[in-house]
Amino acid sequence: MATKPVPTAELIRAQLRRMRNAAGMSQEDFGKRAHYSGSQVSAVELGQRPLDEVYLARADEIFETGGLFVAMLELAKRDGEPIWFRPWLEAERNATQLRCFHPTLIPGLLQTEDYARAVIRTDSRLTEEEVEKLVAARMERQAILDREHPPQLTAVIDESALRRFADGCEKVMAEQLMHLVASAERQHVSVHVIPASAGLYVGLDGPLILAHSTEAGWVGHLDDQLGGNVADRTEDVETLLAKWESVRNDALPRRQSLDLIKEIVRPWI
Incomplete structure (x- = not known):
């Protein structure tokens, strides 16, 4: 055998x-x-x-x-990441700047282990072993934020992602939001929230991540139901940068964003 x-x-x-x-x-x-x-x-x-x-x-x-x-x-x-994600990992690890936006979830680089596990488990095709492998890989990715010269991370998140308190997951979500606040207090991490009052905006088309390095310039990554793909063609990157500027402009300033996150989590702690 x-x-x-x-x-x-x-x-x-x-x-x-x-x-x-x-x-x-x-x-x-x-x-x-x-x-x-x-x-x-x-x-x-x-x-x-x-x-x-x-x-x-x-x-x-x-x-x-x-x-x-x-x-x-x-x-x-x-070994710990899906094959489709590996090309992006190189760009992420070499980045001096990272910009990420998600309309429905907390971005992976800012997730707690329990929140990541809850999100990954929504895929019923995965075994428990596969779930844990993906959770560990996601936690490993976050090591770039703790290195001596970390990238400058700016995250924009839709308010709806902060209010996704599913039954039985209240504690997990509360811990995730407190982690988000703690992360945003770090000098190289900035978190901005698009309030529900923003209504319709271009970012609702889906999440995006952009990474910039001195050698390679900007490169993007897009998630979809089949996994995701890296965008490195000039015209594609320019489109993503334009979309990023749009969602960033719709978001609240840093301090107001943190105040909103604290307001949302307060009843759960």
């Missing part, structure tokens, strides 16, 4: 444990050298904390592996 392939992320965690033990270091010892707490090291090794480039780069330095763990992380990220 053929054995089931071991996920790359699991191999990374196993190798981290093996090399730490071989070096005679406890989790606390490794944490001190890597500038993490022992509990954080334990969470990484148990899979309770997402792997990220900063953590693995420090492991590479301590174990003198020549960048092996960081290289394996790239494989794990690719």
